Amino acid sequence: MNPTVLKQSTTFTNRTQRKLEQILHPSYALCREDIVWILEYIKKKVAEEDPQMQGLAQPRLLRNFRYFAEVSLMLIHQHNGFDTETERLKMWLKEAAFGLQEEA
Numbered sequence: 001m002n003p004t005v006l007k008q009s010t011t012f013t014n015r016t017q018r019k020l021e022q023i024l025h026p027s028y029a030l031c032r033e034d035i036v037w038i039l040e041y042i043k044k045k046v047a048e049e050d051p052q053m054q055g056l057a058q059p060r061l062l063r064n065f066r067y068f069a070e071v072s073l074m075l076i077h078q079h080n081g082f083d084t085e086t087e088r089l090k091m092w093l094k095e096a097a098f099g100l101q102e103e104a
Contacts, residue, residue, distance in 0.1 A: 016041070020101060024094055030086055035075055038093055042068055045100055056099045067095035 020041065023034045042064075045053055053061070071092045074085065094101075 017101070020097065024090060024097070024101070026090065030089060032075070035071065035089070035093070038097060039068065039072060039075070042097055042100065050100070052099050060098065064096055064098050067092045071096055 020038065022028055023030070023038055028034075053064075056064070071089065074089065074092075078085070
């Protein structure tokens, strides 16, 4: 692989991981765009058959899907801000993105 392409890929991955960590951080204030971003990120990883996702057991994948669906439905039905649901929503986002976060 071309070293320039590898460096760009690594830079993109690092930037993406930082954004994911930022959104999931307990003190970060969620907005609709952040929620859409993380749902699109998860969808992309599943569509790409990301190796991190392939290593998960079926019960775990079903749990990821359950929370992906919960967040999606909340986003569809929520017309106001997410202030009252932030803690629960962040927990659901963490569960939906399980396996995609770098180990701390």
